Amino acid sequence: MTSDLPTPALLVDLDRLRANIDRMQRACRAGGVELWPHAKTHKCVEIARMQMEAGAAGLCCAKLSEAEALLPCGVRRLFVAHSLADPGLAPRLRALADRLDELIVACTSEAHFPALEALLRVAGLRLPVLMAVDTGLGREGVRDRAAARRLAARITACPTMRLHGLYTHEGHAYTSPERPEACAAEALRAASAVRDALDPALPLWPGCSVTAEAMAQIEGVHAVRPGTYVFGDLSLARTRPVMPWSSLALSVLATVVDRPEPGLAIVDAGSKCFSSDRTPDGLAAADLDRRDLLVRRLSEEHGFVTGADADGLNVGDRLRLVPAHVCPAVNLADHLTVVSGDAVVASWSVAARGCVW
Ligand SMILES: Cc1ncc(COP(=O)(O)O)c(C=O)c1O
Structure with a gap:
């Protein structure tokens, strides 16, 4: 699971x-x-x-x-x-x-x-x-x-x-x-x-x-x-809505690890997961479930989640976040966890990860 x-x-x-x-x-x-x-x-x-x-x-x-x-x-x-x-x-x-x-x-x-x-x-x-x-x-x-x-x-x-x-x-x-x-x-x-x-x-x-x-x-x-x-990403489903949101196939599963102030949740995925790419309006990621949960700021290991629904989050909650640009995000991962609903069905190696030479 x-x-x-x-x-x-x-x-x-x-x-x-x-x-x-x-x-x-x-x-x-x-x-x-x-x-x-x-x-x-x-x-x-x-x-x-x-x-x-x-x-x-x-x-x-x-x-x-x-x-x-x-x-x-x-x-x-x-x-x-x-x-x-x-x-x-x-x-x-x-x-x-x-x-x-x-x-x-x-x-x-x-x-x-x-x-x-x-x-x-x-x-x-x-x-x-x-x-x-x-x-x-x-x-x-x-x-x-x-x-x-x-x-x-x-x-x-x-x-x-x-x-x-x-x-x-x-x-x-x-x-x-x-x-x-x-x-x-x-x-x-x-x-x-x-x-x-x-x-x-x-x-x-x-x-x-x-x-x-x-x-x-x-x-x-x-x-x-x-x-x-x-896979699709925010660039194809939000900036340029040529892909329906319901077709987005890749997300970053992240855990809320802190709620340091009202309106802000910190997740355990930062630029080392999403890359530093942004949509033209400054988003690094957004909630796959379409709640108003937006990531505009990243540090290496932290994502800053804001938006109207951020106050509903608690430490330990898990979010599926859609990256702004999926290609560099995949290039930062060793493997992809393949799911059907909530069931994990496979793990695929990102065989060409880092293959830029
Ligand atoms: C030369 C070339 N062809 C095809 C593509 C694929 O385009 P897209 O990422 O829009 O699917 C790219 C993307 O960078 C590219 O550089």
Whole structure:
């Protein structure tokens, strides 16, 4: 039972997790779009396996170590959606490619191209390459059509690369005032304009949980790469309510350990559980049961719970708190406790925890 667990503990509601995986897969199937979930959210072999069994075409990873840790899920096709730039990665890249049917890598700008070229040459690999296009986040990706044309020409002329398509990450959709459908349409318009300047037949691979379901219904999208959808968090259920609250699959089980003054309860989960990420309105976490219990302040081992219902709490009470941003919270945990109602049904290792190299 969850009441017997030591706290803090990360709880995953198995039924909700399954429903989230199935809903995204159904949306992709209905739109005829491939789903390549980004595994950086869960970093768990068991969840990657569930995504593959539900029909995912492949997985995305951010780093080689993440991909290596998740190989036991049986994945055969992987996209490493990051600017791989270190020639020292060559032996590991080679070994990873040898264990897969398809390994796709990212080329994220003209500045990145020579580093990727050197890496592939040292590794002795010729790989499919997705070119990153910036659609407004301002992180990786070519900024305009002219840069895209120049980079595409270099990729096409390079004996170790094959231009496989274009990818985007609409991270700015989390804070946009536009509806998700409008964000999806706008990002796709920007990516299509770049693509059409190169070759209208090149596949488009957008990727973000805010826009994924909308993207999957738009003609011309080849694959989507959402990650956060698998659990949800405050960014997807509160800031950007694209996910119903009742679908939230991960919470931090925490115990009230002090009531030092009226209106304030202290729980035993702080930034070492939730990370320091906040919603734009400053929340680190909120009550899964929708009471007015809000965490706006954290120290390493303490969460400061305030809100109209805080005075109803007593030392020893247990809360399930939804993190603002679930991905870094999972990366801080050794394992996830899998629950069905109040029953503990499994414990899954966060196999790729800390795999950032
Ligand atoms: C390159 C890339 N693709 C896909 C994703 C998944 O997006 P989300 O977290 O919105 O599901 C991310 C998230 O950071 C990303 O950086």
